[in-house]
Amino acid sequence: MPDRADWAYSSALMTKARPLTRHIISINDLSNKEIETIFEVAQGFLKELADPNVPYRIGHSTDIAAKSILASLFYEPSTRTRLSFESAMLRLGGANITSADPTVSSAAKGESLADTIRVISNYSDVVVIRHPRDGAARLAAEYSQVPVINGGDGAHEHPTQTLCDLFTLRSKKKSLKNMKVAISGDLKGSRTIHSFVYALARFGATIDPLPAPGMELPGHVDRRLREEFHCRMVSKDPGQPNGGSIDALYVTADQPHQLSLYSDPETDYGPLLQKKTDAVYVTRFQKERWAEKDRPYPKIDAKFLGEAKYSDASVMHPLPRVNELDASLDTDRRAVYFQQAAYGVPVRMALISLLLHLHKNNSLHQFHGGFAEPSFPVYMQPIGTGFSCDNPNCITVDPAERQYAANKFYLVDEDARQRCALRCVYCEKDIESDASVQFVIADATRKTFAPDLAALMRLPSDKLKHHIIYRNAADALAAGFEPRDGARKAHAG
Amino acid sequence: MPDRADWAYSSALMTKARPLTRHIISINDLSNKEIETIFEVAQGFLKELADPNVPYRIGHSTDIAAKSILASLFYEPSTRTRLSFESAMLRLGGANITSADPTVSSAAKGESLADTIRVISNYSDVVVIRHPRDGAARLAAEYSQVPVINGGDGAHEHPTQTLCDLFTLRSKKKSLKNMKVAISGDLKGSRTIHSFVYALARFGATIDPLPAPGMELPGHVDRRLREEFHCRMVSKDPGQPNGGSIDALYVTADQPHQLSLYSDPETDYGPLLQKKTDAVYVTRFQKERWAEKDRPYPKIDAKFLGEAKYSDASVMHPLPRVNELDASLDTDRRAVYFQQAAYGVPVRMALISLLLHLHKNNSLHQFHGGFAEPSFPVYMQPIGTGFSCDNPNCITVDPAERQYAANKFYLVDEDARQRCALRCVYCEKDIESDASVQFVIADATRKTFAPDLAALMRLPSDKLKHHIIYRNAADALAAGFEPRDGARKAHAG
Amino acid sequence: MPDRADWAYSSALMTKARPLTRHIISINDLSNKEIETIFEVAQGFLKELADPNVPYRIGHSTDIAAKSILASLFYEPSTRTRLSFESAMLRLGGANITSADPTVSSAAKGESLADTIRVISNYSDVVVIRHPRDGAARLAAEYSQVPVINGGDGAHEHPTQTLCDLFTLRSKKKSLKNMKVAISGDLKGSRTIHSFVYALARFGATIDPLPAPGMELPGHVDRRLREEFHCRMVSKDPGQPNGGSIDALYVTADQPHQLSLYSDPETDYGPLLQKKTDAVYVTRFQKERWAEKDRPYPKIDAKFLGEAKYSDASVMHPLPRVNELDASLDTDRRAVYFQQAAYGVPVRMALISLLLHLHKNNSLHQFHGGFAEPSFPVYMQPIGTGFSCDNPNCITVDPAERQYAANKFYLVDEDARQRCALRCVYCEKDIESDASVQFVIADATRKTFAPDLAALMRLPSDKLKHHIIYRNAADALAAGFEPRDGARKAHAG
Helix, strand or coil: CCCCHHHHHHHHHHHHHCCCCCCCCCCCCCCHHHHHHHHHHHHHHHHHHCCCCCCCCCCCCCCCCCEEEEEEECCCCHHHHHHHHHHHHHHHEEEEEEECHHHHHHHHHCHHHHHHHHCCCCCEEEEEECHHHHEEHHHHCCCCCCCCCEEECCCCHHHHHHHHHHHHHHHHHHHCCCCCEEEEEECCCCCCHHHHHHHHHHHHCCCEEEEEECCCCCCHHHHHHHHHCCEEECCCCCCCCCCCCCEEEEEEECHHHHCCCCCCCCCCCCHHHHHHEEEEEECCCHHHHHHCCCCCCCCCCCHHHHCHHHCCCCCCCCCCCCCCHHHHHHCCECCCCHHHHHHHHHHHHHHHHHHHHCCCCCCCCCCCCCCCCCCCCCCEEECCCCCCCCCCHHHHHHHCCCCCCCCEEEEEECCCCCCEEEEECCCCEECCCCCCCEEEEECCCCCECCCCHHHHHHHHHHHCCEEEEEHHHHHHHCCCCCCCCCCCCEEEE | CCHEEEEEEHHHCCCCCCCCCECCCHHHHHCCCHHHHHHHHHHHHHHHHCCCCCCCCCCCCCCCCCCEEEEECCCCCCCHHHHHHHHHHHHCEEEEEEEECCHCCHHHCCHHHHHHHHCCCCCCCCCEECCCCCCCCHHHCCCCCCCEEEEECCCCCHHHHHHHHHHHHHHHCCCCCCCCEEEEEEECCHHHHHHHHHHHHHHHCEEEEECCCCCCCHHHHHHHHHHCEEEEEEEECCCCCCCCCCCCCEEEEHHHHCCCCCCCCCCHHHHHCCCCCEEEEECCHHHHCCCCCCCCCCCCCCHHHCCCCHHCCCCEECCCCCCEEEEHHCCCCCEEHHHHHHCHHHHHHHHHHHHHHHHHHHCCCHHHHHHCCCCCCEEEEECCCCCCCCCCCCCCCCCCCCCCCCCCCEEEEEHCEEEEEEEEECCEEEEECCCCCCCEEEECCCCEEECCCCHHCCCCCHHHCEEEEEECCCHHCCCEEEECCCCCCCCCC | CCCCCCHHHHHHHHHHHCCCCCCCCHHHHHCCCHHHHHHHHHHHHHHCCCCCCCCCCCCCCCCCCHHHHEEEEEEECCCCCHHHHHHHHHHHCCCEEEECCCCHHHHHHHEEECHHHHCCCCCCCCEEEEEECCCHHHHHHHHHCCEEEEEEEEECCCCHHHHHHHHHHHHCCCCCCEEEEEEEEECCCCHHHHHHHHHHHHHEEEEEEEEECCCCCCHHHHHHHHHHHHHCEEEECCCCCCCCCCCCEEEECCCCCHCCCCCCCCCCCCCHHCCCEEEEEEECCHHHHCCCCCCCCCCEECCHHHHHHCCCCCCEEEECCCCCECHHHHHHEECHHHHHHHHHHHHHHHHHHHHHHCCCCCCCCCCHCCCCCCCCCCEEEECCCCCCCCCCHHHHCCCCCCCCCCEEEEEEEECCCCCCEECCCCCEEECEEEEECCCCCEEECEEECCCCCCHHHHCCHHHHHCEEEEHHHHHHCCCCEEEECCCCCCCCC
16 A cells, blocks of 8 residues: 555655746647747847857857856767757856766766756756656656756657757748648657657648658657647548548648547648648657667658659758768758757757746746646656556656656546547656556545546546556555455455 | 985975965865854855845856866766856856866876876866875875865765765754764765764764664774764763773764863763754765675665654755665655755855955965875875885875875874874875784985884974885885894895 | 769868868968967967966956857867867856767767768857867868867877977977977877977977887878978988988978978088987877787886986977876976976967957968868869778768768879879878879760879869879779770779
């Protein structure tokens, strides 16, 4: 049986951030309007940085962040993300402290991320973190006293890269509305892609997936696009308008709440199918996230881009590239990937300065606790009890973090399919009952359990905390609960 | 025979620091009054940093160190020590240069620490160094032109951690006087503990050692506590008031010079034994300093702290922790370890700014050569001659440093026991004659030697330099000296 | 057949630097007058840094580089070069961003240097790069939008070390003219030596090579000294005035253009041979550039320096040292090596501030494209075609860079010997026709080739680009060219 004292501890985690702190973990932590605010501010910084009247960029930066400190906490290799954040902070007049090699830090002595961030957030005014585990940035933010920016967490998200991507598109195409964007390569392992497709959907784009074999968008990203971001699947083959085909586009409904989730056979998608592609977004094989290092991978080159539909397509890449984007494209007028990288400085200057309230008339809304209001009820189990996220790369299952990370899930009610699922608050992977997982709900007050995840969703929030989810009846029995019918059966723990 | 020219070289080492430089190698380099001065200054910085009227800490820091440079030279993993020093320097308005990975520095090419520091101290105004060797910070300081702060040297000391610890205790308990502090864990390998117990004794605390099995305080630390810091051993068992028991407290005499070194059977220690513990100081197993990595180790948790005597005990830890301090204590009102870490910034701001003479009315006394006046005569042998420190982790026996580190010893006269010993000036380990070491003293003028370490202590300082200590007669013979009786015996070199 | 579109791409590389950018890749990128300008500015900074009226160096630095950013990009171990650059930038009032460990950067993901620099140069105002490959700094500069300073590239050059060396000599000897300098150790692998000897020759010094066995100056450095820097070889044995002896000095002609390249038997070199040595320059065994790690190596010690001719010789070393320079010399009045290191800050302050145009009355001439006008015609082949540099450590043959580095050569016309050779623009190694290399020139217009490198040199620059050099006839045939006589022979590709 879990110790009831743990409840208090777990709750404490939710409230230790300063009331006025705001964290950027996912691109979905920013509203469309906030993204536009960031871009307006970034545009001003860009103008200063690029002033052609000054031979170098000396004297361009402002001093608005004077005496502020950015802590860079990088547990994975990085050049451009870290250095562009640090350059941005310096251009704002601020300063940096850096821990860029986990082998020379306290992590080498076995320290948890939760402990590290509690300490580092006392040394700085804002933290940017990169970590190999999905959900690590969220865990860090929960323990931080200052704003945390996700600089890339496992295969989860990389929201500031998406800000640079959108800013580049906006500069090229004037508007983010009604674009058609092809995304090529490792759609599964690339966190950059995941943040990017959410944003594209939210700004009304059509997404054309061109995955490497076996590297399609992860199931939970695909489902969120369709079920939460109002994308419809439309076959690229005009004879097959329905979304049943694998070879389909994600089409964003213009007025999402008035449309059904699936494509309407009456709608004429012909013009959309014929529309030229506005951008081809290429991403490298994320080999650090795959066991098999040698796999077939598409290469984007002049021949590929020779198709008429790509004649005005901006060629984008988050960099670094390896071989998937041909060097001969570097002088092609459509190539914008070095611009994307260069925009990292003004865009991150804007984000940092807005998080630090350095602009009089602009700022990001402040949430209590620092996180955006969740769209689904949040269920949190006492640390060390009940069902843990089944994503083996989730930060919550890292042995060093297990005593600091509660098993915390959104209760996702997918009404279109009448299903319900848990979505890990950290890595945002969805988990449904299936052959290996047969959720049961234990009632801590009555010390019984029953196999009814849907029932949990109907409970008011204040009752949620008295219930614990177990993977199956055997786990609940082992934890000391009895089946609701009262007859305890002989299961092995 | 040693070359006499070496004398000149060795002496030069003593005077190359600027006259007004001051180094902080041991907590004992600071007087109690100086520690109080540091805390007063730190209190002022803390007030600025924590001003609740400002949402973040922007604008709090001063500019008193503008244009000054701190060099961080870290040869061992660190997050909090390095980043809190760097944050402190930035908060003061200064800047940092950092070498945090020995594998990417000149050390990788085989450079000695002595050479590195002579160079780096030209690039900066103050240096903080962390090194795996005991005594490394002292050696670095001897070659530095600017103040050197010990950020942890092997198992020797970590004085700035102790300043943070004392500042935390002072904040919690109002005064550093008459405290009772339990210290748990690896008392042998933890440099933090060594600096801490000296300071506790100096401020009149009672120390309750709770070592992991086989990890008691090192013999030389225990002896210094008793013989130099005026601690008396008092059995925790009221029926056994004498200090003979292993299970004993270190009790600091209030007026040390008027008391004998050993406990007075007439004294009533009852009230002391019943006094509640003011703080429990927990430290991790320093596995990098032990060959056997898997050893039994105490875990401090709610159950341990449930004892009545700990009901008001502040729970302290220098961090990082691994498993020795239960995460469930994080929300316990007695936990102060994250506060300890947070105080790293104002305390280090105070220390740096005082070392750099940035306060008009406060400053640390400046010693000639940068080191506190030694309490014992210093004996220094020409480099490469005579007896070397027998601590295998001492910086002086590192092959890369041997031509830069003189064999230099305090002549410790332990009058209570009528013994004499050498104490290495670098690692501060005591070495006495025993079965394997039978010191003999060679007289460089007369070219003879005799087995009389005690006689050396009676020599005036200016005569010391004409004598060389050898481990035994065989070594002295091998070096070309003859026994004082004139009869050269046939010993193998 | 090479794709003609590649020409456009290759040319683009030449013009992407800003018109007003200036790169420092070789010491020969600076004229003697420019070097004197740097030293004048450095002297001013030195005076400020060393002002004895201020206890530390606080307040000395200027703010002329406020808000400018130096990017340190170090792919090889470094302490002093990186930290002295960073200290210099801070002393100027600027700031730094640092990538000092290739294993934690994008290079770990397989990114090319060309891509990295295109990104990083957007984040900074000036870049210093160290890299294990010869010629890497040049390649980086070609892709950079801001000035690139070579902080050491393979065994090629280390021009800022040479600036420190010359500044030290100038401080000691008042003038750089007519000095006699011995250079000891690994003259082959030491990039420091290569930059240094060019500078010595240009300032009229006599160079006395004292190589470790098998570590003589590389052939192409020796040849450049003789054929381009107007050195004559003079035997150290007065009976053998001619330059035929291995044991010879490099003597710089005072009026180089009026003298023949080889020594005149009529000249009396006696006074020169008897002249005392002004400086002994010692360098460590560059073991990272040698397969065999254990080789005999000269050690410079008091005995060596006891010779009368060294009685006033400054002892120099670029540091780090290992064992080749005895520690006992540290207090010798002739030792200046720590001074050399200390001068790193004012000299680099001067160079950075001049590159950034921060002085009103002084600045370095700006070349279009950022590079000094080449003294020989430049021949550039389309990327991926023709003959590549045969130096296996040249950056152009690094697999990660091959699609970014054109095969680009100076056409060196060594008229004294009526030979011609290619000199790689990146690593500056000379390549001549020999048993294994029988250059042929393919004419892209006519699709034929002929074995006549010399003919290429007679072509006007605008015709050069229509010709491709191949290693031999077989390679040209394999690329689709035919012998000029029209009869295609059966060669394997």
